[in-house]
Amino acid sequence: MILVFCELKDGQIRKPSAEALSEGRRLADASGKKLGALFAGASCAGSAEAAKYGADVILTAEGASLASYSSDAFAQLVADAVKAKGATVLLAAATAMGKDVAPRAAARMGAGYASDVTGLAMVDGKLQAVRPVYAGKAFATTTFTSAVQVATTRPNVFALAEKAGAGAAEALAAPAGSFKSIVKEILAKAGGKVDLTEANVIVSGGRGMKDGANFKILEDLADALGGVVGASRAAVDAGWGLPHSMQVGQTGKVVSPTLYIACGISGAIQHIAGMSGSKFIVAINKDPEAPIFKLASYGIVGDLFEVVPELTKAAQAMGIGKG
Ligand SMILES: Cc1cc2nc3c(=O)[nH]c(=O)nc-3n(C[C@H](O)[C@H](O)[C@H](O)COP(=O)(O)OP(=O)(O)OC[C@H]3O[C@@H](n4cnc5c(N)ncnc54)[C@H](O)[C@@H]3O)c2cc1C
Structure with missing residues (x-):
């Protein structure tokens, strides 16, 4: 499976996540794999929209430990979901949250991680990622030696593509236990303009x-x-x-x-x-x-x-x- 960690805002999939899903669908088609979309939070209402971008399975986790973003709880959830589903590729958009959760989940799984990629391909069943290096002066093609391959996709680079998927819903348990960091309060910036x-x-x-x-x-x-x-x-x-x-x-x-x-x-x-x-x-x-x-x-x-x-x-x- 190719698993995409997705973010919701106001009950809708955030555009960078929809782009990562669209790319995930393309990679899944190229490698004969299934595409999974993973959502977490106080509420995952709106996650069904992932089927529009080709998700075969929509995994949702709601619970106290996920009510506010917590690096530890989210990374654990994502790593557990990858393991439970036997996913070999984990994608997330290179948003503030994606850039935080993906490398942490990769570290927990001992997986290779390519950040902020601008191109992805499946070659002989393995992921290849293109990422800008030297402040964007050159591009490096990265391959992985680990069984699980993790990458974050740069927003506005991968085309949105709608393709109906089965969208089978499956609920996951929120991670339990005590975590090193707890978010106590989130202060939203006034104005509401796009990031x-x-x-x-x-x-x-x-x-x-x-x-x-x-x-x-x-x-x-x-x-x-x-x-x-x-x-x-x-x-x-x-x-x-x-x-x-x-x-x-x-x-x-x-x-x-x-x-x-x-x-x-x-x-x-x-x-x-x-x-x-x-x-x-x-x-x-x-x-x-x-x-x-x-x-x-x-x-x-x-x-x-x-x-x-x-x-x-x-x-x-x-x-x-x-x-
Ligand atoms: C480690 C490190 C990290 C850095 N990270 C960043 C970073 O993330 N982002 C970043 O931006 N910089 C970064 N910098 C700083 C960077 O090197 C430059 O100093 C900075 O980008 C210059 O900003 P500027 O182009 O606004 O100013 P300047 O280089 O001073 O340019 C101002 C320009 O305005 C033009 N101008 C002036 N008046 C007018 C006018 N009336 N009409 C039209 N044009 C006019 C001038 O011709 C000039 O070209 C970093 C530097 C270091 C060392």
Whole structure:
């Protein structure tokens, strides 16, 4: 079996999990295996949707130890489920939760782990994973020597594919016992915008923004395009009041939207490490020699304080963000 650890949000499968499931279906078809989807939490209502992405079996675990995310309890559940089902491949989306639970489960199982992969294949019944290395400058193909093979899939890279699966439901017991870490409280961020790692459109600002208050023009453009705002480390570190959660790059978030608009960002290697997987990159910079232009699909040489509002007006006129 190929087992995919899936996350739900507001009773729906999160998009990165649906992408991992779609890829899991493709790998299962290529290797004649069954596809299982595993859900855990206070409630797994909505998990039946996994059948839409080809899940043959939908495993759910609900219980006190899983009510809030706990690294220990979730890792134990996932490792136990892999064992119980005899799964040879475990996938999870490379979200904050997936990146936490998958390597922990792998360690419990003595399994090999490939993080944040951008390509997967089954070759002679074994998993092959492609992952970016050297800050995205090169790609490494990884094979596994362990019986169980674990990988996390980079969001927005694997295509969503709907294919009806049997979706047989099976309940698993929540792990019991005491765990080293307990989550006491989760404080949700106000605003409710999509996370950067899941966003389809990102408008990012760098040191060229000159002040945190100027990010308002990026928010206006992001709203007009149905996107969210990110930042370079220089902008986050400048003391402009921008949270680290906005930072894109090697020590920030790795994003892969369809459209990434870099405003006043020079294109340092550590920034590029976080956004080079974007489908289309638009760079706005007043320096025609800025390295970001080497990577950009489209470049605008100009003052961002003039260019960005013009783009916003054009996007609003076309009603792009509404569709
Ligand atoms: C270990 C390590 C980890 C790091 N991790 C990260 C990371 O995760 N993310 C990250 O981003 N960086 C990271 N950095 C920092 C990185 O090296 C760069 O310093 C940083 O990315 C630069 O940010 P910037 O492009 O906004 O600023 P700058 O390099 O200063 O570029 C500002 C740009 O704005 C342009 N500009 C100025 N005014 C305007 C205007 N009015 N209109 C248009 N353009 C204008 C300039 O021409 C310039 O190109 C890391 C560094 C190290 C050493």
